[in-house]
Amino acid sequence: MIVRKKVSRIFLYAILVVMALFFLMPIYVMIITSIKPLDEVSLDRMWELPSTVSFEAYRYAFERLYPNFLNTLYLVIPATILSALFGSLNGYVLSKWKFKGSDWIFTAILFGMFIPYQSILIPLIQFLQSIGLYNSIPGLILVHVVYGLPITTLIFRNFYANIPYDLIEVAKIDGAGFVGIYKHIIFPLSISGFVVVCIWQFTNIWNEFLFAVSITSTGSQPIMVALQNLSGSQIVQWNVQMAGALLAALPTLLIYILVGKYFVRGLLAGSVKG
Amino acid sequence: MSSDKVLPFLFILPSIIAIGIFVYGFISWTGYVSFTNWNTLTPDLSFAGLKNYIFLFNDYRFQSGMRNTLFFTLFFIIGVLMSGFFLAIFIDSNIKQESIFRNIFLFPMALSFVVTGVVWQWLLNPSTGVNILLSNLGFEKLPGWYTDTTIAFSFPLGSIDFGIPVAMIAVVIAAIWQMTGFSLAMYLAGLRGIPEEVKEAARVDGATEFQVYRKVIFPMLMPITVSIAIIMGHISLKIFDLIYAMTGSGANFVTDVPGVYMFETTFRGNFFANGAAIAMIMLFLVAVVIVPYLVSARRGDS
Numbered sequence: 001m002i003v004r005k006k007v008s009r010i011f012l013y014a015i016l017v018v019m020a021l022f023f024l025m026p027i028y029v030m031i032i033t034s035i036k037p038l039d040e041v042s043l044d045r046m047w048e049l050p051s052t053v054s055f056e057a058y059r060y061a062f063e064r065l066y067p068n069f070l071n072t073l074y075l076v077i078p079a080t081i082l083s084a085l086f087g088s089l090n091g092y093v094l095s096k097w098k099f100k101g102s103d104w105i106f107t108a109i110l111f112g113m114f115i116p117y118q119s120i121l122i123p124l125i126q127f128l129q130s131i132g133l134y135n136s137i138p139g140l141i142l143v144h145v146v147y148g149l150p151i152t153t154l155i156f157r158n159f160y161a162n163i164p165y166d167l168i169e170v171a172k173i174d175g176a177g178f179v180g181i182y183k184h185i186i187f188p189l190s191i192s193g194f195v196v197v198c199i200w201q202f203t204n205i206w207n208e209f210l211f212a213v214s215i216t217s218t219g220s221q222p223i224m225v226a227l228q229n230l231s232g233s234q235i236v237q238w239n240v241q242m243a244g245a246l247l248a249a250l251p252t253l254l255i256y257i258l259v260g261k262y263f264v265r266g267l268l269a270g271s272v273k274g
Numbered sequence: 275m276s277s278d279k280v281l282p283f284l285f286i287l288p289s290i291i292a293i294g295i296f297v298y299g300f301i302s303w304t305g306y307v308s309f310t311n312w313n314t315l316t317p318d319l320s321f322a323g324l325k326n327y328i329f330l331f332n333d334y335r336f337q338s339g340m341r342n343t344l345f346f347t348l349f350f351i352i353g354v355l356m357s358g359f360f361l362a363i364f365i366d367s368n369i370k371q372e373s374i375f376r377n378i379f380l381f382p383m384a385l386s387f388v389v390t391g392v393v394w395q396w397l398l399n400p401s402t403g404v405n406i407l408l409s410n411l412g413f414e415k416l417p418g419w420y421t422d423t424t425i426a427f428s429f430p431l432g433s434i435d436f437g438i439p440v441a442m443i444a445v446v447i448a449a450i451w452q453m454t455g456f457s458l459a460m461y462l463a464g465l466r467g468i469p470e471e472v473k474e475a476a477r478v479d480g481a482t483e484f485q486v487y488r489k490v491i492f493p494m495l496m497p498i499t500v501s502i503a504i505i506m507g508h509i510s511l512k513i514f515d516l517i518y519a520m521t522g523s524g525a526n527f528v529t530d531v532p533g534v535y536m537f538e539t540t541f542r543g544n545f546f547a548n549g550a551a552i553a554m555i556m557l558f559l560v561a562v563v564i565v566p567y568l569v570s571a572r573r574g575d576s
Contacts, residue, residue: 012364012367012369013369015364016361016364016365016369016375019361019379020375020378020379022451023378023379023381023382023451023454024378025397026390026393026394026397026451029393029396029397029403030393033396043399043401043402043406044402044406046396046402046403046406047406047407086288086289089285089286090285090286090289092285093282093283093285093286094286097278097282099279099282099283103572105286105290106572107568107569107572108293108298109289109290109293110568111297111564111565111568112293112296112297114508114560114564114568115297115301115557115560116511116512116533116553116556116557116560117512118512118514118532118533118536118537118549118552118553118556118557119300119301119304119553119554119556119557120296120297120300120301120304121304121536121540121553122303122304122307122540122546122549122550122553123299123300123303123304123307124296124300127300146292146293146296147296149289149292149293150293153289177278177281178278178281178282178285179281203384206386207385207386207387207388207389208386209386209387209388209514209515209518209519210514210515210533210537213537214537214541224386224388224389224515227388227389227392228388228392228518228519231392231395231519238396241392241396242393242396245389245392245393248386248388248389249384249385249386249389252384252385252386253381253384253385255384256380256381256383256384260377260380263383263384264380264459267383267455267456267459268459268460268463270505271460271501271502271505
């Protein structure tokens with residue numbers, strides 16, 4: 001019995017290790033390819049370690065991607081903060097100040113999270129052109145704040161649902177109103193809610209591609225569009241592409257490594273029932 | 275009316291207006307455009323009836339894209355559910371280094387579909403990557419991955435060969451690699467929510483470990499399974515960036531999907547009305563999956 005248990009334990013670990021290697025395989029290839037000098041990047045030696053380490057590919061990729069890296073930074077910081085603030089207020093109203101029809105309004109807002117963005121893209125571009133924000137970072141910020149409303153509202157609404165009503169009632173008896181309760185009770189209790197929402201929004205906006213590629217052209221393109229262009233052109237070598245992909249992925253990977261707990265919480269909150 | 279009734283509404287009003295315009299208003303406008311003749315650079319909003327839809331349903335590329343979406347969705351959902359479920363059970367069975375394994379399976383979730391596409395494009399390139407490993411293992415006939423134009427089990431339907439597009443399997447592998455973390459996290463949360471007493475009770479009744487999973491744990495995870503399937507389903511119905519970065523529409527449109535077709539026909543070809551019609555069909559497919567889910571989630575709420 002004990003032997004059988006041991007065998008099945010070994011089997012269990014073997015499967016997990018094989019799966020882990022499969023999941024890490026792309027990262028391995030990205031790293032070893034990106035540090036290879038150009039003459040070693042050949043198809044048949046793809047899995048081999050480099051004989052000498054070269055950061056030439058990083059230098060080239062960084063030069064190419066740096067302006068777009070900045071564009072994404074200018075986009076992602078204000079868009080994340082704004083959409084978290086709106087989400088917090090909406091979540092507060094929709095959990096603690098429900099009014100007639102507010103549940104239907106919530107469902108109607110939530111639907112916006114699931115639509116294929118192709119179905120709003122043509123009018124969106126016409127609209128951005130008409131207000132002069134087409135092909136601009138502020139235009140992209142507006143878009144991400146608006147289409148981020150459903151998810152940020154959902155996460156904060158579920159988060160605030162755990163704050164007991166008694167707390168609100170006591171504050172009401174003490175004479176606090178809608179704004180006072182938010183300022184003195186809800187907002188101070190929101191820190192971990194804000195962390196989850198900000199990480200979620202930061203990651204999504206950083207990684208987003210469809211809006212970025214349709215709303216911007218040269219000059220204001222975010223990093224993911226530049227990365228796609230980098231790999232779309234034939235002249236650029238594989239080591240540069242892999243270095244570029246790693247550079248573009250680094251911020252969200254770092255967030256995942258540093259505050260993975262909150263990242264997973266956001267992931268779970270993204271599924272409607274919280 | 276007291277200010278405590280008006281104020282909350284005033285605070286949420288900007289969001290309601292924004293969603294009203296940007297979601298519902300824009301969808302209506304796209305719907306309208308899909309019935310017009312606007313298939314040139316300059317807007318032409320004259321009414322065209324069902325012309326664009328009829329064109330699409332007879333169109334080789336659109337039919338290919340729908341076939342590809344069907345099989346992508348099917349294999350992607352099954353793959354993500356199974357990989358997440360089994361990994362969650364393994365990780366949940368008291369293993370050492372649990373957090374290391376969990377982190378490894380979850381990290382692709384932090385990446386962009388564009389990054390995933392760029393890397394897997396190379397890994398599944400027929401002349402390099404995984405195929406080098408396979409040929410070292412002694413395989414003679416190497417898979418063509420996303421360059422394979424075979425449609426397996428095919429029969430003619432409309433203007434296309436209907437069947438399993440072999441090239442999509444490569445894209446499905448990349449997509450499963452990226453999204454397994456989601457189902458793993460959901461299942462792990464679900465498994466940890468099942469009280470130990472429930473499993474213990476089944477074991478006391480003489481159930482084998484396998485029966486405990488099949489008869490007790492799996493049924494209790496059913497709502498989670500449905501949630502994952504619906505969320506993965508809506509992602510796959512509108513997939514764009516992964517395929518755009520990894521393969522494009524492929525030879526003979528073997529890896530084309532409506533999302534890529536919509537983007538290219540609208541913004542590269544200036545066929546705005548056709549693009550709008552594709553977008554409306556995509557919206558319809560997603561709504562069929564999502565609306566019942568939202569309504570039932572709302573019911574469960576109240």
